[in-house]
Structures are given as structure tokens and as C-alpha cells.
Amino acid sequence: MAVTLLTGLSAGAVFAQQAPETQIQSAPPTETVQPSQAPVAPATPSAPTAEPSPTAQPSSPQPAQFEQPAQTNQTPAPSETSTPVETVNAEPASAERRTDIPHNLSPWGMFMAADWVVKGVMIGLAFASLVTWTVWVAKSIELAGARVRAGSTLKVIRRAKTLAEATDAVENKGGPAALMLRMATHEMQLSDAVVEHTDGGGIKERVSSALSRIETHAGRRMSRGTGALATIGSTAPFVGLFGTVWGIMNSFISISESQTTNLAVVAPGIAEALLATAIGLVAAIPAVVIYNVFARSITGYRHLLADAAAGVERLVSRDLDFRRIPPGSTSKPAVSLVGR
Numbered sequence: 001m002a003v004t005l006l007t008g009l010s011a012g013a014v015f016a017q018q019a020p021e022t023q024i025q026s027a028p029p030t031e032t033v034q035p036s037q038a039p040v041a042p043a044t045p046s047a048p049t050a051e052p053s054p055t056a057q058p059s060s061p062q063p064a065q066f067e068q069p070a071q072t073n074q075t076p077a078p079s080e081t082s083t084p085v086e087t088v089n090a091e092p093a094s095a096e097r098r099t100d101i102p103h104n105l106s107p108w109g110m111f112m113a114a115d116w117v118v119k120g121v122m123i124g125l126a127f128a129s130l131v132t133w134t135v136w137v138a139k140s141i142e143l144a145g146a147r148v149r150a151g152s153t154l155k156v157i158r159r160a161k162t163l164a165e166a167t168d169a170v171e172n173k174g175g176p177a178a179l180m181l182r183m184a185t186h187e188m189q190l191s192d193a194v195v196e197h198t199d200g201g202g203i204k205e206r207v208s209s210a211l212s213r214i215e216t217h218a219g220r221r222m223s224r225g226t227g228a229l230a231t232i233g234s235t236a237p238f239v240g241l242f243g244t245v246w247g248i249m250n251s252f253i254s255i256s257e258s259q260t261t262n263l264a265v266v267a268p269g270i271a272e273a274l275l276a277t278a279i280g281l282v283a284a285i286p287a288v289v290i291y292n293v294f295a296r297s298i299t300g301y302r303h304l305l306a307d308a309a310a311g312v313e314r315l316v317s318r319d320l321d322f323r324r325i326p327p328g329s330t331s332k333p334a335v336s337l338v339g340r
Contacts (some may be wrong), residue, residue: 125329132232135225139225142222144300149175152173153173211313218301241280251269
């Protein structure tokens with residue numbers, strides 16, 4: 001009887017060790033202890049069987065060995081469920097951080113969000129661009145009118161045979177070319193008393209000096225305003241670059257304060273800084289182009305005045321030559337030499 005009991009206990013212990021962990025977790029530890037104690041109760045009535053009872057005692061600590069794996073298998077369960085909670089909580093934090101980033105990246109929005117120094121640079125460059133286009137409109141109208149008047153007077157000078165004829169033809173016209181004819185006629189009238197006693201060299205010199213002064217004054221007046229274009233074209237890019245450097249410095253300062261290198265945080269400040277350079281180029285490029293166009297146009301206008309001055313000098317020289325013709329000669333022109 002005792003041998004049978006011992007064999008059953010040892011077989012039960014071996015079966016319990018080979019069982020899967022799922023069966024151990026499902027069955028409570030108390031149920032495994034009860035089968036080992038139930039066969040011991042019939043062994044008490046017989047005295048000879050009292051000796052094997054100590055051998056049954058080693059089976060009692062075996063259930064304690066099965067309780068420890070059940071506890072170790074339950075401990076990883078909380079760790080597996082805790083990691084998804086952390087990932088779920090991390091996404092709303094990043095979303096909240098991005099909601100503070102949106103920035104108006106339109107030109108007006110970047111101007112309003114810029115530093116006061118960058119704003120001052122942008123306003124100055126915008127005013128310079130306004131000056132450029134104002135000078136372009138005003139000088140274009142002035143230069144076009146002056147070229148038309150000079151061209152019409154030059155045609156009169158080329159068709160006229162005497163100084164008096166040309167002066168009468170431009171009596172109602174204005175412009176530097178018409179003024180040249182009037183100035184030459186006035187000088188001839190002042191020198192009429194001495195023209196017969198000289199070779200006319202002094203008269204030609206005085207007329208040439210007066211025509212040169214008129215031509216220089218007209219060219220200088222026509223060039224008025226183009227100096228501003230040259231200044232704007234040469235300095236506007238550097239002024240815009242100054243605003244860009246200042247804005248980028250502020251962007252780096254904000255990066256150090258926010259302790260982040262996220263492009264969404266850095267990009268708005270850099271865009272505001274680069275806007276100053278863009279406005280500087282918008283002001284400088286048209287100024288340089290318009291200045292070059294005006295320089296060529298004014299040079300052509302001065303060539304027209306030089307042609308008109310040369311024509312007036314020819315008329316003066318012709319009149320002086322006719323004054324030297326003896327009276328009664330048929331070669332003398334029918335019109336007055338100095339006008340009425």
C-alpha cells in the first residue's frame with residue numbers, strides 16, 4: 001500500500017513538471033497540493049505503514065516550485081501594455097507643438113512679422129523703387145518732347161539759307177536749338193557796327209561760345225534726376241543685404257532661445273530676412289536699366305544739339321561772307337543778314 005502511494009506521488013510530480021505553463025496558470029496552486037495529501041489519510045490506521053509517511057513529505061514543497069513560474073509569467077504583461085500607452089501619448093504632444101508653428105508667409109505677412117530694423121530697410125527700398133519709376137515717367141516725357149523740338153528746329157536750320165530766315169521760322173518755337181538761333185542773331189546785331197572793319201573771327205568765336213554754353217546747359221538739365229537712379233542702382237542691393245543679415249541674426253538668436261533646429265521654426269525668420277534682399281533687387285535692377293536707357297537717350301539728344309549748333313555756326317559764317325561782298329554785286333542775298 002505504501003509503495004503504491006509513493007509510486008503515485010512520484011508519477012504525479014513528473015506529470016506536473018511536464019505540463020505546459022498554460023495549465024499551471026489556469027489551475028490554482030491549492031488544487032495541486034490536495035491530491036498529495038488525500039492518499040496519506042488511509043495510511044494512519046495501520047502501524048507498519050507509518051514509516052513511509054516521511055517519504056511523502058518531500059512532495060509537499062513541490063507545489064511551491066510551480067507557483068514561481070506563474071508569477072514570472074505574469075510580470076511581463078504590464079510592461080507590454082505600457083509601451084503602447086507611451087506611443088499614443090507622444091503623438092498628441094508633437095501635434096500640439098506644430099500648432100504653434102503656422103506663420104503667414106505672404107509678403108505682407110512677412111513684412112508685418114519682421115523686426116523693426118528690417119521693416120525700416122524694406123520701407124526705404126520701397127520708397128527708392130517709387131523714386132525710380134517716378135523719374136522714369138517724368139524724364140521719359142521730358143526727353144521725348146525735347147527730342148521732337150530739337151529735331152524740328154534742326155530741319156529748319158538745314159533748309160534755311162541765312163540766319164535771319166532760320167530765326168524767323170522758329171519764332172514761335174521753344175527749346176535749346178531755337179534759343180541758339182536767337183542768341184546768334186542777337187550777337188550779330190551787337191557786332192553789326194564793327195563787322196565791316198574785321199574779318200569776323202571775333203564774331204564767330206563769341207557765337208560759338210554762346211552756343212556751347214546753351215548746349216551744355218541743356219544737356220545738364222536733361223541729365224537732372226538720373227544721378228538718383230545711379231545711386232539707387234548701386235546701393236539698393238547692399239541695403240537689402242544689410243536687412244537680410246540683420247534678420248538672419250535674429251533667426252539664429254530665436255533658434256538658440258527655442259533650443260530647436262526644426263526647419264518649420266527657422267524658415268519663417270529666414271524668409272523674412274531674404275525678403276529684404278528681394279526688395280533691394282526689385283529697386284536696383286530697374287534703376288540700373290532705366291539709367292542706362294536715359295544715358296543713351298541723353299547722348300543722342302546732345303548730338304542733336306551739337307548738329308543744331310554746327311548749323312547755326314554755318315549760317316553765321318555765311319552771313320559774314322556775304323557782308324564782305326561789294327555793294328551792287330548780284331551774289332548778295334535778298335534777305336537781311338542780321339534780321340529785322
